[in-house]
Amino acid sequence: MRIDVAALEAGQVIRAALSETIDSLTEDVTFDVPVAGEVEISRDPTTVRLRGTLETSTPLSCGRCLTPLRLPLRAYLREEFLVYAGGKAGGAEQPELKTEDFIHPLGPDLILDVTEVVRQQLLLALPMIPLCRPDCRGLCPQCGANWNETTCSHQVPDIDPRLEPLLKLRDRLPEE
Ligand SMILES: [Zn+2]
Ligand SMILES: [Zn+2]
Known part of the structure; x- marks a missing residue:
């Protein structure tokens, strides 16, 4: 899913169901069912907010006993993107960024690649050591x-x- 941010008006909110086969682009990781869930995209003059919860699963092996398992994965999207337009953010003053704000700049084409954000969040949701059960011996x-x-x-x-x-x-x- 790719969103043309330039086509969104300030104050506009889009809610959409997403169901998409996503390539993890990572060796040894496959999202084996289409990634599904709801996303909400909202825009104000300077930022685009992306919210959503998406689910899929991935086949892995238990890190202790090597038993194959299928792990449910969930990505929580809470992202903000700064909209640059010709050096100015949507024609308005640049907002002052606080250090706790986690804001990504949006590219000059003003396309928000939701699929890419979801892909990254799903990879972050992978456990360091997947276990078939918490007390695997x-x-x-x-x-x-x-x-x-x-x-x-x-x-x-x-x-x-x-x-x-x-x-x-x-x-x-x-x-x-
Ligand atoms: Zn195990
Ligand atoms: Zn032994």
Whole structure:
């Protein structure tokens, strides 16, 4: 979705449903269903505001046990774009920007590429380490057993920290 900001009048608000197949342009990341949701675009003389919530999903592997999973992704859009027109913002005075304002300049063509904003926000919504479930136990680093499904002899039981010095002592004793 691309919006011609020059065609919007100050005070105008557009609400639109979006449903679009979006290329993540990122290796290993696919948005596997069309990105869908509502967007609201509003314009005043100097800025364009973009609001919306959009959803899709992405196939990934669990970061601990490598099980394939399909992760729902949601992008929350709360963006502001400064409209430049011939060096002046819409013919009006440039607004004073406060440091907390997160405002992107809009290119000279005054096209707001909603798809690109959504693409970036969806990528930001990806977790650093996706997990199949919050308490995923992962794979055994020695034999590769999936500790969610099975146990193996390498598994260390949860140890009471107060007993740890004793266990260290035991490890130092020669094996019987
Ligand atoms: Zn897992
Ligand atoms: Zn093992």
